[in-house]
Amino acid sequence: MGNLEQLLKQNNLPESHQDAFKTGFTEGFMKAQALTQRTQDSVKRTRLIIFVLLLVGLYGVSRSPLFSVRFRTTSGLDSAMDPIQMKNVTFEHVKGVEEAKNELQDVVELLRNPQKFTVLGGKLPKGILLVGPPGTGKTLLARAVAGEADVPFYYASGSDLIRNLFKEAKASAPCVIFIDELDSLGGKRIESPMHPYSRQTINQLLAEMDGFKPNEGVIVIGATNFDEVTVPRPDVKGRTEILEWYLKKIQVDSAVDAEIIPRGTVGFSGAELENLVNQAALKAAANGKDLEELEFAKDKILMGSERRSVEIDKRNKMITASHESGHAIVAYYTKDAMPINKATIMPRVSQVSLLPENDRWSETRAQLLAQMDVSMGGRVAEELVFGNDHITTRASSDFDGATKIAHMMVTQFGMSDKLGVMTYSDLTNHSPETQAAVEQEVRVPLQNSYERAKKLLKTYSEEHKLLADALLTYETLDAKEIQMILEGKSLDPR
16 A cells, blocks of 8 residues: 555645545456456466376377387387298289299298308398289288298388387398388488478388398388389289189089189289179178179179169160160171170169170270270160150260270370371370361261261161160170070070
């Protein structure tokens, strides 16, 4: 209060105003005190929240594999890094990748007898890189190398601890370390505070490999999408071997033809073929049969599931039957087209499937034109049977496929008489005149293809009607049934 009295004297306030000043000062002081208290309480709560979050964060970090070296009290490897003996996995278990197996034979021999390779002073390789799409058998190949050589096998993906892995592996040499998804291990080795741990991981891996003593006996096998030892998708012979391998493990109906399915699964990896067999086995088990559903499983994967719940009115069924039989007629009567495998009017992603005689490593101009003709067959059939006013949108994907073929013929394959043997990879870099010329040259084979399909369907109009009627009756026809109908034979009732 002494300070308040001094304040009154300094401001020379008259006595009539002093009481009002004291009251206002007191109220202001009390409000300031209350505000200060609330602020202090808020700060305390904020500090408590930050402390709790810090504890939670530390707990989460301590459970993260990236930080486990700092916070864990155990010094061993995770169970995922324990060595595995691969005596029961050999190259015999790996099908469809003969070239890759042949390239890895030297690695097996190196692991079995490293002295043989160093007698002349040569240095042993420190690693092998397996390259290929998912499911082609890279992991299985790595396991088979260890199995053939009868050495321990360590498995690690990009996030596993590198330092402890190599420490344990060196103690067990000779052995194999397999690092899956090697390209995701660290990404680019960039100097950025936003990517410190990826840089540390890849640097540690390189340091461990570079730090190997000569002839230490630890072989690193990595799997990635970048080149070294390529593990390709299997060809038709490889697919046959893979299917036969998986079919040995289950009960198979004697009617199953293991030669047909490989022809219709171009581009399938080993894992996808295993999935095909598994889906067929599940379908057969559900129906109480031995496995005879390989064709069903292949159609489901390639053409999509049947949508039996979809109700289609009679007119739409007729249009669909005419459209699909149009594709089939053009394929059947065009010399260089792939053989027909199946046609269906059941709602699917795709409704006419073709069966190549063998894997095509390249295609002739005649084969490309035949593919375009088959694509045009559906729309042409709609036009001829129902008229221009009743054509449907079903041909959209057909035109898309045909246009892509024509565009590649002109811009990539040098199959344009007007533009010659020159590629046009990026048309935006060319003049408007060149772009217009390319567009015109793409239109020419498309129009010619449409006209050929129309001429052929007019020629075989009776066969087209027979096939469309059969599709309306049976909904799905295989290659043998299509051939019987087009030869004027009757089908056995189902």
